[in-house]
Amino acid sequence: MDLLPFEQYAASLNRKRTSAGVLFRDGVGRVLLVETTYKRAWEIPGGSVDADEAPWRTAVREVAEEIHLDRPLGRLLLIDYVPTDGPMPEGLAFIFDGGLITEEEVAGIEPTDPEIRSVGLYTPGAARDLVKPILARRIEAALDAVTTGGLVLCESGHRVTVQGRR
Template sequence: MDLLPFGEYAASLNRKRTAAGVLLRDDRSRVLLVETTYKPEWEIPGGAVEAEEAPWATAARELHEELGITRALGALLVIDHIPTQGVMPEGLAFVFDGGLITEREVRGIQSTDPEISSVGLYSLAEADRLVKAPLHGRIGAALHAVNSGETVFRESGRPPGFLSETVTLGP
């Protein structure tokens, strides 16, 4: 077997799109969702990872750009594999813990981002009507991860069929 020259090998490697979001929740486990101006489904704050940007930097940047919130992020809660969807290539979505947020803080958000038309706190059941099914699964997994202290793996928002669902964090 002949090996490719390193440059050719590197050029042949698969490229994946990457997204990162933030789970903000209140003391009743309602999650903060953003209504976008460019599609009917709601989202958690977040977006596409730019070239040479770490996913956690993306999550913090998007949180600030979309909602004007600057805060330290907590643990990585979810890693979700997203298969190819039409023109969108396969990818990975990361969800980081943004901590607790109060109703008062949410009411005070005045987004200047033209992509965001409104924000609100929603239960997991309410979110089911607002977000796509894979994101709903990701949000449920993220709430589980907050309570269990485990990073949760998903495939299109569902538990993977061949791997353990969780990895214990810490000692």
């Protein structure tokens, strides 16, 4: 077997899209969602990772752009592998802990980003009706990670357990 020159090998490597979001929640278990202007489904604050940008930097940047909060980013709660879906290539989604947020803080958010129409706090059940099913599963898994202190791995929002090869 002939090996490719390193530059050709590097150019042939798979490229994945990546996103990073932040899970904010209040003291009674509601989560912060943003209503976008460019699609029907609501989201958590976050977005696509830019070229040469780390997911944690994306999370901080998107929160500042979308809802004007400047807070330290909490720990990584979840990584989700997302398979190819139509024109969208496979990817990875990261969710970080944004910590607790109050109703007063949410009421004070005035979206100026043209992508954001409104923000609100929703129970996980109500969120399920507003977000895509894959994000609903991620939110539930991320909330569990907050409680357990662990990191959740998912595929299409479904939790997975990774075991060694046998």
